[in-house]
Amino acid sequence: MINLKDPKLFINRELSWLRFNSRVLEEAQKRENPLLERLKFLAIYGTNLDEFYMIRVAGLKQLFKSRVSVTGPDKMSPLAQLRAIRDYLHKEKLEVQKIFYEIINELENEGLFIKNYNDLDEKTKKEVDNYFFTQLYPVIVPIAVDATHPFPHLNNLSFALVIKLADMQNENEIKYALIRIPRVLPRFIQIDNTYVPIESLVQEHINALFPGYKLISSAPFRVTRNADIEIEEEEADDFMELLEEGLKLRRKGEIVRLEIGENVDEDLLEFLNSHIKVFKDDIYKFKIPLNLGSFWQIVSNKNFAHLLFEPYTPKTLPPLDQEPIFDIMEHEDILLFHPYESFDPVVKFIEDASKDSDVLAIRMTLYRVGKDSPIVKALIEAAESGKQVTALVELKARFDEENNLIWAKALEDAGAHVIFGIPGFKVHAKIAQIIKKEGDRLKQYVHLATGNYNPSTARIYTDTSYFTSQKDITDDATRFFHYLTGFSKKGKLNTLYMSPTQIKPKLLSLIDNETKKGSEGRIIAKMNSLVDPEVIVALYKASRAGVKIDLIVRGICCLRPKVKDVSENIRVISIVGKYLEHARIFYFKHSNPQIFISSADWMPRNLERRIELMTPLFEKELSEKLFEILNLQINDNVLARELQENGEYKRIERIGKTPINSQIVMEEYTNMLYTSHKKSSVSRAKKLARRLLKES
Numbered sequence: 001m002i003n004l005k006d007p008k009l010f011i012n013r014e015l016s017w018l019r020f021n022s023r024v025l026e027e028a029q030k031r032e033n034p035l036l037e038r039l040k041f042l043a044i045y046g047t048n049l050d051e052f053y054m055i056r057v058a059g060l061k062q063l064f065k066s067r068v069s070v071t072g073p074d075k076m077s078p079l080a081q082l083r084a085i086r087d088y089l090h091k092e093k094l095e096v097q098k099i100f101y102e103i104i105n106e107l108e109n110e111g112l113f114i115k116n117y118n119d120l121d122e123k124t125k126k127e128v129d130n131y132f133f134t135q136l137y138p139v140i141v142p143i144a145v146d147a148t149h150p151f152p153h154l155n156n157l158s159f160a161l162v163i164k165l166a167d168m169q170n171e172n173e174i175k176y177a178l179i180r181i182p183r184v185l186p187r188f189i190q191i192d193n194t195y196v197p198i199e200s201l202v203q204e205h206i207n208a209l210f211p212g213y214k215l216i217s218s219a220p221f222r223v224t225r226n227a228d229i230e231i232e233e234e235e236a237d238d239f240m241e242l243l244e245e246g247l248k249l250r251r252k253g254e255i256v257r258l259e260i261g262e263n264v265d266e267d268l269l270e271f272l273n274s275h276i277k278v279f280k281d282d283i284y285k286f287k288i289p290l291n292l293g294s295f296w297q298i299v300s301n302k303n304f305a306h307l308l309f310e311p312y313t314p315k316t317l318p319p320l321d322q323e324p325i326f327d328i329m330e331h332e333d334i335l336l337f338h339p340y341e342s343f344d345p346v347v348k349f350i351e352d353a354s355k356d357s358d359v360l361a362i363r364m365t366l367y368r369v370g371k372d373s374p375i376v377k378a379l380i381e382a383a384e385s386g387k388q389v390t391a392l393v394e395l396k397a398r399f400d401e402e403n404n405l406i407w408a409k410a411l412e413d414a415g416a417h418v419i420f421g422i423p424g425f426k427v428h429a430k431i432a433q434i435i436k437k438e439g440d441r442l443k444q445y446v447h448l449a450t451g452n453y454n455p456s457t458a459r460i461y462t463d464t465s466y467f468t469s470q471k472d473i474t475d476d477a478t479r480f481f482h483y484l485t486g487f488s489k490k491g492k493l494n495t496l497y498m499s500p501t502q503i504k505p506k507l508l509s510l511i512d513n514e515t516k517k518g519s520e521g522r523i524i525a526k527m528n529s530l531v532d533p534e535v536i537v538a539l540y541k542a543s544r545a546g547v548k549i550d551l552i553v554r555g556i557c558c559l560r561p562k563v564k565d566v567s568e569n570i571r572v573i574s575i576v577g578k579y580l581e582h583a584r585i586f587y588f589k590h591s592n593p594q595i596f597i598s599s600a601d602w603m604p605r606n607l608e609r610r611i612e613l614m615t616p617l618f619e620k621e622l623s624e625k626l627f628e629i630l631n632l633q634i635n636d637n638v639l640a641r642e643l644q645e646n647g648e649y650k651r652i653e654r655i656g657k658t659p660i661n662s663q664i665v666m667e668e669y670t671n672m673l674y675t676s677h678k679k680s681s682v683s684r685a686k687k688l689a690r691r692l693l694k695e696s
Contacts, residue, residue: 002565004540005533007075009566011558011647013531014056014081018088019649020555021048023576023641025092029099035110036307037578038103040299045096046292049089050157050224053257057085057282058226061256073533073558086281093284100288112193112304114289116200127191132205140202141180142209151275152178156225156253159183159291161199162272163206164265165213175213176271179206187294195298197289199261219264222290223276226253258283259290309578312667314342314459315674325349325467326356326436329445334467335622337629338451339579340670343458346465349447350375353434354382360442361388361435363481365427368452369407375453376407380414389416392484394427419484422611425500427484429613430599433477444474448496448615450583450597461582462663464597464626466615473615480613497614503600504532504607506614510588511538514547521547522589524630528582529556530572531603543569550634553643554581556603562645572643573652575636577663585626586614595623629666636662 027033028041063071063078070077076084104114117128145151154160160180167173179202188195199220206215258278260269262285273283299308319328325345328334336345351374353359362382369376376391383389393408412418421427430449435442451463468474472495480498483491497503514521521542530536530551536559543549549570551559561570575581584598593616600612617623633640638661641649 002544004537004566005073007073009540009560009563010072010074010533010536011560012074012076012081012084013072013556013558014060015084015088015647016556016558017052017056018085018092019647020574020576021045021052022092023574023649024048025096025099027576028103029095034307034309035103035106036299036301036304037309038099039107039295040308042096042100042103043293043295043299046295050293051227053224054156054227057082058228058254058256060085061226061254073536083281090281090284093286096292097286097288107307110304110307112195112298112301112307114188114195114197114298117196117204118200120194120196124191124194124196128189128196128201129205131189131191132201133208136185136198136202137205137208139182139185140209141182143178143180145176145178145275152180154223154255154276156227157222157291159187159199159220159222161202161206161218161220162260162264162268163210163218164216164268164271165206165210166216168212168214171214174216175210176268177210179209187289187291187297190297193301193303199289217265217268219261219268220290221258221260221264221272223255223278224257224259225255228253256282260285261290262287312339314339314344315670316342316344317670317673320345325352326434326445329467329469333470333619333622334465335617335619335625336465336467337583337625337666338463338465339459339461340666341465343455343465345467346447346449346453346458347374347378347455349434349445349467350432351378353436354378354385354387356436358438359387359434359436361390361433363390363433363435363477364453365392365394365429365431365484366404366407366453367394367428367430368454368457369404370454370456371403373407373453374455376411379416380410383411383414383416389414390419390481390485391416392419392421392427395420417485422484425609425611427611428599428606429480429498429611431477431480431613433474433481443469444471444477445469446474446477448473448597448613450585450599461580463583464585466597466617466622470618484611495616497596497616499600499606499610499612499614500608503598503612503614504535507535507586507602507607508538510586510591511535511542513590514588515542515545517547517590519546519548520590521545522587523547523549524552524587524627524634525550525602526552526581526583526585526630526633527601528554528584529601529603531556531558531601532607533558533604535602535607539570540566543567550630552581552630552633557643560645560647561643571634573634573636573640574643574649575633575639575662576641577639577661579663585630587627587630593618593623595626597626632660632665633662636660639663 024041024045028038028045060078060082068078143152160178163177165175165177181198185198187198189198189201203218206218255276255278325348353362362379379389379391391411393404395404408418432447434445446468448466449463451461476493476496479493491498491501497506514523530553539549539559547569551572552575553572554574557572561567561572584601586596587594595617596614598614600606600614606612637652637654637657638659640652642652643649
């Protein structure tokens, strides 16, 4: 009898995430990608790793201190995970440095340079010297550290130099100091097409900052703190203040990682670490510039746009380019697949509602909306004009808390009814509802999505948008918002599915239904992460019954495929490319309907600790569209890597096969749909484009 809960059948969550970030790093290594795209992937890799250390590694350290012995279905202890993570990252650091040098050497051939001060010609040195004394000298902060000058507080992701000095009058008198480099300063000083790391310039002029002292040694460094905020939720009136206090505490969390220049002398490192106290294996020495995420500054150089992917303009397809959206929704539902199809109709949906005198109410959930949100501005305008505006602003959206606080206050000031979340849960559902007076009746319109109401990320994230005025769904939308704004212990919807009460049981039921069909069963599921052990066990059972299962999991996957007598019928791929695959789309062959979209990944946090929505698609044409997209992606052999039984990923073999880059095909598909409708009917255009998708 096979035990499907055997820890060996589960891949560790944290190690799976590390492999995902390695796939991002592979895109930086990939010579087929344009040079600045490769540098961008290096920046994404670094930003991802910052958050991983701030949250996941910090959490494991807390578990270890609390003497927790095992976590997760793989039964790996926190200490074992920490050791594995450190070992993995110290080895991968060598690859990161190698890739960086490959990229900058090739950029030099294109006339774009990243150079330290000592490698500059005399003319450029004079220019950066002038920059130092006019722009940096008044702003940077030299800090002595001795009996009368305490070691300063270092904020999370602080960047600074640690310095050892000798008194020029008495060289035996050694002093230690720091130079803090404020975040308001650029990471690189740009002179024409040359980028100089700021620490390289500051190091050259340390004597000007500490007159009378001679530099012995120095090193740039960067600290990472525990950034996981724990807040005891109380009355809503106090919650904004509590969160603001929590954000301040984030800057003071335990330091969990030190990144430092590789040439640091041991005495200087010992001085620094005597104050910040980082475990030795959490110290990473780098030859290359610290803070990989700062490479975005170079990537954004418009003079070198030819070194990026060819830009793609999202399309507004018929009939959205011809008729008002509310008129269209009267007689048909609409399904968009971003970023190939434009996010503009979503923005216009809210903006038109805010200006329409017949609209009585607008209700929305807001998770990550961005800094300059046209949607929130439209909600503010609607509230100020007297419309009933209800906004659930999730203040606990990690790393967007400050931004969401600002919008929440602005909405409240405009007269909107603002909810700050549900005690004990994050609200991650993506839904907007418009209630409009049409003659003597009220008509409701609903938008449901897999991604955030953020026009900026909608240009680089693949997500689905669904517009409908179907009564079953609009009635559920009303129940959902009543649940958010009032008191309810049931939290049950009739057509939509809501977590934590409905989505997981429904998914288990859908998987079980396919299991009963044996070899006739078929499941295709696309998501960001697959972690939930009950869902994984259900998929193992389906595989053992003969169900063919394709999983498109971009990030973490704890399911172990290709295990004899357990998961031989399960194939798992991850697609990493130009766009961030973010949509959650699920297909179950013997279900009615067969296709569902959701804001929820298959993780315990989404299925049990968040408010999420899963939407069934009953319209045949819309379901077919998503089914064909799923089929396209499972046949991708350019961007896709396949998960192996040992937890590693391999690129798809395509010897003798036509290369299929699912993201490029989707661009071509959407372009074809956009151009062909001008020459023929909309239905004819859809058929032509659909054929392209099927043939691909």
